[in-house]
Amino acid sequence: MTGTADEEALARRFEAHRGQLRAVAYRMLGSLTEAEDAVQETWFKLTRTDTAAIGNLAGWLTTVTGRVCLDLLRSRTARREEPMDETFVPDPVVRPLTPADPEQEALRGDSVGLALLVVLETLEPDERLAFVLHDMFAVPFDDIAPVVERTPAATRQLASRARRRVQGATLPAETDLGRQREVLEAFMAASRGGDFDALVAVLHPDVVLRVDAGALVRGAAGSKVLHGAGTVAAQALTFSRYAPTARLVLVNGALGLANTPEQGPHSVMGVTVADGRITHLYILSDPERLGHLGLPAAMSG
Numbered sequence: 001m002t003g004t005a006d007e008e009a010l011a012r013r014f015e016a017h018r019g020q021l022r023a024v025a026y027r028m029l030g031s032l033t034e035a036e037d038a039v040q041e042t043w044f045k046l047t048r049t050d051t052a053a054i055g056n057l058a059g060w061l062t063t064v065t066g067r068v069c070l071d072l073l074r075s076r077t078a079r080r081e082e083p084m085d086e087t088f089v090p091d092p093v094v095r096p097l098t099p100a101d102p103e104q105e106a107l108r109g110d111s112v113g114l115a116l117l118v119v120l121e122t123l124e125p126d127e128r129l130a131f132v133l134h135d136m137f138a139v140p141f142d143d144i145a146p147v148v149e150r151t152p153a154a155t156r157q158l159a160s161r162a163r164r165r166v167q168g169a170t171l172p173a174e175t176d177l178g179r180q181r182e183v184l185e186a187f188m189a190a191s192r193g194g195d196f197d198a199l200v201a202v203l204h205p206d207v208v209l210r211v212d213a214g215a216l217v218r219g220a221a222g223s224k225v226l227h228g229a230g231t232v233a234a235q236a237l238t239f240s241r242y243a244p245t246a247r248l249v250l251v252n253g254a255l256g257l258a259n260t261p262e263q264g265p266h267s268v269m270g271v272t273v274a275d276g277r278i279t280h281l282y283i284l285s286d287p288e289r290l291g292h293l294g295l296p297a298a299m300s301g
Contacts (some may be wrong), residue, residue: 010213014043016060020137021065023112027132028069029116030090033292038068042192059143066133067147073125089212089284092268094258111253112136113154114270114282118210119169123162130155131162135298174273180255182199183273184248188257191236192243199233204279207232214286232281258295265287265295 025035132138190198251270
């Protein structure tokens with residue numbers, strides 16, 4: 001084949017794996033734009049590699065993407081003078097709420113919840129890599145070890161530590177969309193009606209509200225973390241003015257709300273529901289990051 005034909009064939013093989021690579025990078029970075037950049041960097045590395053020496057292309061691409069993401073995470077850690085602000089909300093994956101079909105079900109099944117992404121942000125970069133690649137994508141420790149420059153046994157310990165952190169910080173959540181909808185619609189109705197008692201009833205006593213208004217105002221009035229049903233209910237009542245433009249959407253595979261008035265997206269809210277009540281609310285209202293989500297297109301149709 002000609003050089004051009006070889007390049008086209010390689011590009012087709014790469015594109016067949018792009019979805020998984022994007023999934024790896026998103027779980028590693030919690031940022032959709034950075035995930036796309038990491039996948040593109042993996043493509044550049046592939047074009048500069050002797051592909052004849054690659055026995056397992058899928059495995060090679062996955063570990064290279066992991067290495068690219070690890071370098072990004074280590075760079076973040078080196079630049080960060082203070083620990084990650086507790087108000088940080090990862091980029092949500094927003095999809096329209098449409099009748100279930102096999103493709104949508106597959107997408108939902110592959111989703112990773114915001115609650116898990118928040119916990120992953122608290123892990124050390126090497127722990128996050130070991131956990132994501134092994135526990136989520138079944139990459140053998142022998143393949144991960146060279147990336148983190150440890151022995152397979154030490155790499156196994158990294159994943160084990162991460163797993164304990166994840167299991168300790170994430171609780172079982174409601175996965176049935178119908179039951180999620182009942183709870184979220186009750187929350188919306190109480191908020192719109194200004195019914196404080198009804199709001200408290202739909203919230204778990206230890207509910208946590210996390211609002212990320214962006215790096216420029218993080219730590220100021222726009223970003224906050226609130227605890228407890230009464231405190232969160234009082235805050236939810238102040239959001240009632242946005243209710244007319246809020247719509248149900250899928251946020252990382254679970255039901256959530258997108259507030260998209262004509263002048264532009266205002267916020268996306270993901271929720272965690274357990275035992276018929278909301279345990280966590282994650283609100284992203286950072287204008288810059290919302291602008292990268294393509295919300296109107298994501299919710300059309």
